[in-house]
Amino acid sequence: MSSKSDKKITIHLIEDDVSQRDSIESLLAFKGFITKSYSTANDFLQTLPFERPAIVIADIQLPDISGVDLHRMLMEKNINPPIIFISGEASIQESIDAMKQGAIEFLVKPFEIDTLIAAVNNAIKIELKEINLNFLLKNLSPREFEVYNLLLQGLNNQELIDKLHLSLPTVKQYKSEVMRKLKVNSLSKLIELAR
Incomplete structure (x- = not known):
């Protein structure tokens, strides 16, 4: 049905x-x-x-x-x-x-x-799933979208700091905003959502 x-x-x-x-x-x-x-x-x-x-x-x-x-x-x-x-x-x-x-x-x-x-x-x-992901991605700012893509590539906090030239607290803030806006609570869920 x-x-x-x-x-x-x-x-x-x-x-x-x-x-x-x-x-x-x-x-x-x-x-x-x-x-x-x-x-x-x-x-x-x-x-x-x-x-x-x-x-x-x-x-x-x-x-x-x-x-x-x-x-x-x-x-x-x-x-x-x-x-x-x-x-x-x-x-x-x-x-x-x-x-x-x-x-x-x-x-x-x-x-x-x-x-x-x-x-x-x-x-x-x-x-x-694709439509839902695209809908959620529209809520990300350009910088959050960049962080999202880097997270999907598997970059850790130190690599994010080096790549984006940001401080650790700022990187952590972006990561938590991306996860909140995409309604996931872990990196593995984020990757699963994008798969």
Whole structure:
């Protein structure tokens, strides 16, 4: 059963096979998801930039642009919703390329309904976490954002003092402000939030 927050997420489905597209779309609608469908990558690209939260389900073998190339184009535009690839006869190389590029799932047709729904639910979790993190990061001042990035790189207090030319009390103050604003209480939680 999908929760209320799922309803706000739009699933962009890019599939050129009409019967496949219709069957996936009606399944997702039945599960209560909002779905927008496209038969080509270019049709989908006309909608940019689209509202988030969103996830993308794309066939690897599209008539105009491959799913992997479409994903790369989105990333170049700094649009990076979670993406699930589907394919009829995926080569090992295609699936490796897709996963290396950050696809969260690669499903080979015909796939089980449960497998697709599990992938969609996983994508939604990732997307909502990302949206939440971006929302929280907007509360950081430019200096706090800098401290946040340095903390993610694993810098300790002394390295922060050297890098930022600040005193220990000031460094500690920035660290505690970053953690307070991101609603975490430890460095490990901060790293987990950003992962």
